[in-house]
Amino acid sequence: MPHQISLQPGGQTFTADDDQTVLEAALAAGLLLPYSCRDGACGACKGRLVSGEVRLGKHSDSALTAAEEAAGLTLFCRAHACSDLVLEARNVSRVGDIPIKKLPCRVQKLELAAPDVMVVELKLPASEPFQFHAGQYIDILLADGQRRSFSIANAPEGAEHIELHVRRIDGGRFTGQVFETMKVRDILRFEGPLGSFWLREDSDRPIVMVGGGTGFAPLKGIVEHCIAAGIRRPITLYWGARDRAGLYMDAVARGWETSLPGFRYIPVLSEAKADDAWTGRTGLVHAAVLADYADLSAHEVYACGAPAMIDVARASFTGERRLPADAFFADAFTFANPAD
Incomplete structure (x- = not known):
């Protein structure tokens, strides 16, 4: 009933x-x-x-x-x-006019960005347009019916491919394929776009972005969309990783400081190694935001990373830093059981 x-x-x-x-x-x-x-x-x-x-x-x-x-x-x-x-x-x-589709795609590029991060470019079919909001994700459809979710790391403007940042998971069925057997020109199927994580463009509030690890991927798509669309809201990106290798597109993020007015980039390492020769911010990435902002009541926050990071960021930002609950947008990365 x-x-x-x-x-x-x-x-x-x-x-x-x-x-x-x-x-x-x-x-x-x-x-x-x-x-x-x-x-x-x-x-x-x-x-x-x-x-x-x-x-x-x-x-x-x-x-x-x-x-x-x-x-x-x-x-x-x-x-x-x-x-x-x-x-x-x-x-x-x-729900807007962007349909969710199941489509084939072709692997057109595989680039090892870090020892455990592969950047995968998937060529979209020319015969069927694929629309998405910057920040959304797709599900890769495996042959046995299982799915693996990955954020789209590029902007929708003029997109003829979608970019994924795939972190290797020990025993992972799909990530093992990506790192060990996948080749350029392989055919995959995916469903998307999915999720509600994208830039709310009806606001002019300054933006604080918080990314952990490959949680950088959807934030990259949103920043590139801002550049392409001429959006000039102030943006501060905090990107957290364990060590310097985890900032696998550090040069790209630094480049945005010259290509996007009002953009600031603050990398944060939680377990910097001696040979990293790191002189930047250290500790947990959400703690860096707390150290820099006494009041977030006039801001919007876009956060992406592990569920634990999202939970503590939401609680601390909306609590002690007075961020409105409806100004916190998040995408929590979860990993499938390798046995599934």
Whole structure:
């Protein structure tokens, strides 16, 4: 039986069948709730259950803790309505005219950017246009039906290819293929664009970007979009890595300081090695932001990286630094179990 779902504070309504998650029903109704992984692992779709009852599917304890669930929070990608619902969900938008497609693509470039990071360029089919917002991601479709998600690291303007930054995972089925057997001209299939992580262009607030590791990828796409589209909002990018090799496109990021007015780049290393000869910022990347900003109330933050980084950044920025909750946009990277 369909259940009526109402969203606060926006007032949007839609219905959900018993076999649909809240996220699936919202997307089917043309409403885009914040989301990323869609499998209960990242917490990007977390929101408050104001009234009603849901059946919550399998999820990671780090994405939704027992304390959060007891406090009335739920994961929209894993929640099935058992009654009419009222939910608190911020940053809700209408699905635009960009369709989600399943397409073939051809590997046109493989470049080892760091010992554990491969930059993969996928040539798009000339016969079928592929549109996306800078910052979104795609799912690579494996032969056995499994999926692997990767952010698009280039801007949509004039794109005839999509760029992925693939970090090697020990035992990873797809990443092992990328690093060991993949060749230029190999054919892959993907689905996309996916996710709600992109620049909100109806704002003129200064932007703070926080990237951890290959969380740099979607931020790169957004910065390149700003350059191509002539967007001149002040942007400060904090990119965190363990060592200097982890800043695998450091020269690219430094170059933006001359090509994009108002752009600043602050690299941060958490475990710099002696031979890195590092004289820059050290520590955790979100802590560097806290050290530089006493008040984020007039800013927007775009953060991408491991779920733990996203969680602590959200809590500290919206708490002690007074960032509005609806001005924090995040994409949490999760990794599939190599056995899956």
